[in-house]
Amino acid sequence: MTKLPGNAGVSLLGDKSLEFYRDPVSFCQQRIEKHRSRMFLCRLMNRPTAFICSVQGMRELLCEKSSLFLKDPTDLMTNMYGDTIVTTNGEEACLLRLSLTSHFTGSCLGSWSDYIASVCERCLKDLSVSGQPESVYTAFKSLGTELVLGLFLNVRAEKQPELFQEISQLCTQHWHGLISAPVNVKVPMWSSGFSIALDARNKLMDIIKDKLENDKEGFVGSLGSLPLPDSSSAAQHLLLFISALIPKALASLLNSFTLALGGNGQEKARRQAAEDPDYLCRVLLEVQRLWPPFIGGRRIADQDSTLMGFHVPKDFGVIYISHAVHRDPEVFQEPDAFLPERWSGRNEGHEHFLCSFGNGPRSCIGAKLTNVFLKMSSLHLFVSGCLHFPPVIRRRAALFPLVTMEMRSTCKYLSTLAKAAR
Incomplete structure (x- = not known):
């Protein structure tokens, strides 16, 4: 076994969380170049942490060795959402996944199509006619909010x-x-x-519990029939599904789609994507590859193990960085270029090399729903003519509209402690 390049520094004062959060892209790129490795060691959230920036390492972590690296049971996601499919480990996580997956596939997914289409049409039709610059990220976030509240809680904005x-x-x-x-x-x-x-969580839970008790229609009504572990599980999962987290992720991807295909220089690509569903899928894959909505995911080593041939001791943190994994030159030629055609060439069938919504047995159960939503909203953007206008927004410098909640809050917390220590 080979020792990880880099070092974990000393407790607290050697922590790199603030530096990482300020600019995750530069942080990782500098260390990849310094160590000549797409896996390296730093101290993050005051824990020695292995950073994974390659497809091979990501697949080992999330697929082949997923049982050896667990979700952190002390993170803020558990604090704020309770025991859900996102925060649990082992058999409990598997049982929750089995119970909930059927509601995000097949006939259930098909039954949502009309509602998704109606929300897209209503929310996007006015973007191209106002005559004024629009904050499309805000519009897309509102669209995502309508989607999740209508689908999961039966709360419709117009009603x-x-x-x-x-x-x-x-x-x-x-x-x-x-x-x-x-x-x-x-x-x-x-x-x-x-x-x-x-x-806010307590007030949301009161609304959700009232819905679960009195509303027997749609998704919220069907949760009562699922074999969930306890009486609070349905409410905790509804809180997760209606969270602002999902609309922000959807808005991030649509924002990047608009930037990629908007303006006068992309007429041919827009026309092809509007007419050819396969090409639209390749465009959306490339948007997801280049501009993932989440920074990545974090695990804790449950025992001594190896990743990419490097030794990872028990209790070390491991974080995969989606932006860096998706730009692994061993897998993606010209990794920084927007090339939808790569998905019908060298990378055809390589969708499982992406990790925007996780990968392996713990990947997001809502990925298919997200795909349906992105396709429908993209087609409505074509029909409305919104993408014919030059984009008036700039991509955020760090490229990550979202980060894992526990990381950002801990960064601020560590900053306070570090100042006190000095």
Whole structure:
């Protein structure tokens, strides 16, 4: 076994979380070049952590050795959502996946198509006629919010506008608290962001429990018949499914799609994508490859193991970086170029080399739903003519609209501790 290149530094003061969060792309690229390796060691979230930036390492971690690297049971996702399919490990995670997967495939998925199409048409039809610059990310986020609240909670914006707005605002408060320092403080006239998030979660749970008790239609009605581990599991999963996390991820991908195909120089690509469903799929794969909506995923080594031939001791953290994995030159030639045709050539059938929504036995159960939504919304953007106009937005410098919640909040927390230590 080979020792990991790099070093974990000293506890707390040697932590690189702040540097990593400020610019994840440069952080990883500099160390890949320094160590001449797409796997290296740093201290992240005050834990020695192996960074994986290659397809091979990602596949080993998430597929071949997924049982050896577990979700962290102490992270903020568990704090804010409870025991869900995202946060549990072992047999419990497998049982939850078996129970919920049927609701995201087959006839259930097909039954949602009409609603998805109607939401896309209503939310996107005015983008091209206002005559003013539009924040398309905001529009796409609103579109995603309508999608998740309508599909998972039976709350439709056009039928229950007040309840829809209340839930949307609570979801936003919940999200913003998740990405703040995990400090629960309340004093007269002020509450910490995390405290506000906990209050928002409690209010959302009250709404969700009322829905579960009184609404017997659609997705929310069907959860009662599933073999879930306890009475709170259905409510916790609904909280996860309506979270601001999903609309932000969908908005990120549509935002990147708009930037990739918008403007006068992309007429041919737009026309081909609008007329050829296979080419549209390749475009969406390339958008997902170049601009993944999540920074990656984190695991904890449950025992001594190896990844890419490097020794990973028990209790080390391991994080795969989607942006770097998707630009692995061993797999993707011209890794920084937008080339949809690669998916009908050298990389045909290599969709399993992407990890935007995880990979292996713990991949996102909603990936097929996401794909349906992206295809429908893309086609509505073609029909509306929105993409004929030059994009008026700029991609964020770090390329990651989202990060894992526990990472961002811990970065801020570590910054406070480091200042105190100095």
